[in-house]
Amino acid sequence: MSIQKTLQRILQMIKERDTNLQEFFATLHPSDFAEIVADLTDEEKKELFALLSDEEAALVIQEMEEIDQVVLFQLLSKQRASAILKEMSTDDAADLISELPAKDAKELLTLIEEDAEEIRVLLKYPEESAGGIMTTEFIAFPGAMLVEEAIRRLREIATEAETVYYVYVVDEETRLSGVLSLRELISAADGTKLSEIMRRNVISVPAEMDQEEVAKIVSKYDLLAVPVVDNRQRLLGIITVDDILDVVEQEATEDLYRRIGATEIEHVNLMEAPVASIIAKRLPWLIITLFAGLVSGSIVGAFAEAIQTVVVLAMFIPVIMDMGGNSATQASTVFVRGVAVGEIKKEEQLRYFFREARVGLTMGAVCGLTVGLAAALWQQLPVLGLVVGAAMFATVTVGTVVGTLVPLFFNRTGIDPAYGSGPLVTSIKDATGLLIYFSIASIFMRYLT
Amino acid sequence: MSIQKTLQRILQMIKERDTNLQEFFATLHPSDFAEIVADLTDEEKKELFALLSDEEAALVIQEMEEIDQVVLFQLLSKQRASAILKEMSTDDAADLISELPAKDAKELLTLIEEDAEEIRVLLKYPEESAGGIMTTEFIAFPGAMLVEEAIRRLREIATEAETVYYVYVVDEETRLSGVLSLRELISAADGTKLSEIMRRNVISVPAEMDQEEVAKIVSKYDLLAVPVVDNRQRLLGIITVDDILDVVEQEATEDLYRRIGATEIEHVNLMEAPVASIIAKRLPWLIITLFAGLVSGSIVGAFAEAIQTVVVLAMFIPVIMDMGGNSATQASTVFVRGVAVGEIKKEEQLRYFFREARVGLTMGAVCGLTVGLAAALWQQLPVLGLVVGAAMFATVTVGTVVGTLVPLFFNRTGIDPAYGSGPLVTSIKDATGLLIYFSIASIFMRYLT
Incomplete structure (x- = not known):
C-alpha cells in the first residue's frame, strides 16, 4: 500500500x-x-x-x-x-x-x-563528535565470565541494549580490555572464559573525535558498532553503523553546501524551512560574489581604451571566464573528494599537485589551440587567434592550479577544503583570467588594429 | 604504530x-x-x-x-x-x-x-544493481525448525556465513517467508518454532534494483542486511550494511563528478590513474564549455556597437556572468541534494519550484539594488545603475529558476539530475544573463551616452 x-x-x-x-x-x-x-x-x-x-x-x-x-x-x-x-x-x-x-x-x-x-x-559532548552521537546502551561483561553465562545474560537483556552484536569486555574500572562479536560468542565452546577468546586489539574512538573521522574508521574496518572511550580507556558508549550511515549522508550534504557557499541548513527539512531562512543562508555568498565580480569588472575597466579600439576583444570575455571557472571547479572537486574518501593522503598531496599541474598544462594547450583557431577563423584575424589562444592556455592552466592549491591550502591549515571549491576560487580565477587575457592583448595591441 | x-x-x-x-x-x-x-x-x-x-x-x-x-x-x-x-x-x-x-x-x-x-x-547482474553487490552466503532455515535447533546450527556455521545477524525463514521453494534477527532468536524461548516468532513483513529488494535505491532502504529502516529476491520472491542473496556504506560513498563521488561534467573515474585510485586517462575524462566537458562560451561571446558581439559607444558596459559583463552562475549553482545543488536524500519527494517538486522562485525573486531584488547603487555611484551615472540593477535582478531570478528547472526536468525524464548542475546550466545562464543585460542596455542607450 x-x-x-x-x-x-x-x-x-x-x-x-x-x-x-x-x-x-x-x-x-x-x-x-x-x-x-x-x-x-x-x-x-x-x-x-x-x-x-x-x-x-x-x-x-x-x-x-x-x-x-x-x-x-x-x-x-x-x-x-x-x-x-x-x-x-x-x-x-x-x-x-x-x-x-x-x-x-x-x-x-x-x-x-x-x-x-x-x-x-x-x-x-559537541553534537558532531563521537560523544555526541554515541548511545550509552551497550553490553559490557567482565573477562572472567563464562561463555554460557554471557549467552544467558544476553538472552535476558537483548531487548534493552542498542546492539547485542558486540559484547565488550571491561576490567573493574570499566576500562575496555577486549571485544567479542555475538557470532564469536555463540560459536565458542561452553566453559570458556570471555577473556580467553576475546580480541584484545579493540578498535575504539575517543569521545572528542569528529563524527566524519569515526565514519571513516567504521567504514574502513567494516564494523557494526565502534566503542567510544575517554582518555583513560574507560568505555563510555558505542556508535552503531545505522547512525554512521546517517553521518555519511549528512557530511556529503555539508560538503556540497560548503561548495556553493551556503552554510549548512542543518536539521531542517528543505520543504519545511521558511523561505526567509533559506535566503539568509544563500544570499551572503551571492553578495560576496557580487563584489568579487565588480573587482573583475574594474580589471576590464582598466583596459577600456583597448576594448574601445578593438571591440572584438570584449567578445572573448565570456569564454575566458567560463573556462577558467570550469577548469578550477573540476580541479577542486576532484581534489576535495579525493581527500574526503582518503584516496589522496597527506603525504601524497604534493605529488598530486604536480600531477594536476601536468593535467592543467595539457588541457590548457588543447583548449588554447582550439579557441585560438576558432577566433582566428571567425574574425579573420590571425593575431587575435594568437592572443585568445595564449590567454586560454594560461587561464586553464592557472585555473587548474589555483583550483587545487586553494583547497590544498585550506586542508593544510585545518579548514574544511570543501569551502575552497566555492566563491573564493571563482573570484580568484576570474580576476587572474581577465588580467592575463588583457595583458596579452595589450602587448599585441598594435597588430590588432 | x-x-x-x-x-x-x-x-x-x-x-x-x-x-x-x-x-x-x-x-x-x-x-x-x-x-x-x-x-x-x-x-x-x-x-x-x-x-x-x-x-x-x-x-x-x-x-x-x-x-x-x-x-x-x-x-x-x-x-x-x-x-x-x-x-x-x-x-x-x-x-x-x-x-x-x-x-x-x-x-x-x-x-x-x-x-x-x-x-x-x-x-x-549489472555491477551497480542489488544482484551485483549481494553475497550468496546467508543463513536460511525452514519455518518448522525449533529455536534451540536454529541456535545450535548457527553455532556450527557462524564462521562461514557473511552475516549471522539475520536468519531468514524460507519455504520448500526457497521463497522468503519471514526473518528473525539473531537478537530475537537468542531471546526466544526454547521449544518455539521459527515460524511462530518470525516477522512476516520482511523488507526485501528485487535483484534488478539500483544500488542507490537499496542504500536508501537500508538507511531508512536501519537494517544490518537486506535480502535480495527474484520476481517469484525466492531468496537469492543478501546485501550487508558494510557494503551499503561503500555504496553511499561511491554514489556521493559519482554525483560530485557528474556536477563537473567529468564522468566517473570508476574503481581507479586517483593517485594511480594515468594522467592521460584523467585528462580524457575532463577535457571533453571543457571543450563543450568552450563552444558555449563562444556562443555567449557572439551575444556580446551582437552588441559591439553599444559597447564601443558606452565602453563602461563591458565592465559589468563579469559581475552579470558570475552572479547568474552562482545563483544557478546554488539552486541546482540544493535541489539535487534534496532529491538524493529524499527531502524533496516527486509530488512535492512543483511546490518546491515555486518556493525557489520566491527565493530567486527576493535574492534578485537585493542583489539588483546593491549592484545598481554601486554602479551608479562608481560611474556617477544613475541610468547605468538602473540598467545594471535591472539586469542583475533578472539574471539572479532566471539563474535560480533555470538552476532548479534543468535538474528537475532531468529527474522527471529519468536522467540523473546531478548532470544538470554542470556545464549545461552554466551555458544556458551565461547566454540568458548577457542577453538580458545588453537588451536592457539597448533600451536605455540614448540616456547612457
Missing part, C-alpha cells in the same frame, strides 16, 4: 474512531509510520499518539525528523513526553532534548529521573 | 627472512594490512603472500582496492589464486573475477569448481 493510501485510510479510521487502528499500526514499520505522521495536522497527531503505548510512540519518534519531533513534543503533556523519552535510546533522547526550548528541556530532565544523568552526560 | 613504521619493519623482516613475520601479521587488521601491501613492490608482495595461508590472504585481498587486487592476482600462480578465491566471500570474488582479463577469469572459474556456479550467477 502506498504512503498516500495508508495516510487516507488512517485519517478515515481516526474520524470513525475505528478500534482496529492500533492493530493496523502494528503492521507498519516505525519508519513508514513516521513519514505518515509528518503529513498529519496537529489535531490528528494528538489523536494518533493517544492510541499508542509509550514504547510504540518512542519507536516512531526516533524515526522522525528532528524538527517534527520538537513540534510533536510540544503537543504532548509533559507527563506523557517524559514517559516516551524514557523509552527512547539515550542518544536519540539527548538529541531531542538539545533541540527543545531550554525551559521544556529542564522540566523534562527532572521528570525522567534516573535516566536524566546519562542524557546530561551525552549533552556535554 | 604508524603505517609508515609498520611498513619499514615488514620490509626489514622480509629482507632478513625473519620467522616472526607471520606472528606479527596476526596482530594487524586485514584493512591495515591491505594498505601496507599497496606500497610494496611486486617482488615484496610475492614474498609476503607466500607466507600467508589462503584464508589470511583472502581476508587481506578483500580489503584491497580492485586495481591492486588485479595486479596482485597476476603475480600469483593460477593454483594459488584459485585457492584464495575459494576463501573469499562470493560477492568479492565475483567483483574481482569481473575485473580480470577474460582468459584468466575463465581459467580461474574452472579451477575453483564447486564455487564457480554461484559466482557465475552473480556475474550476470
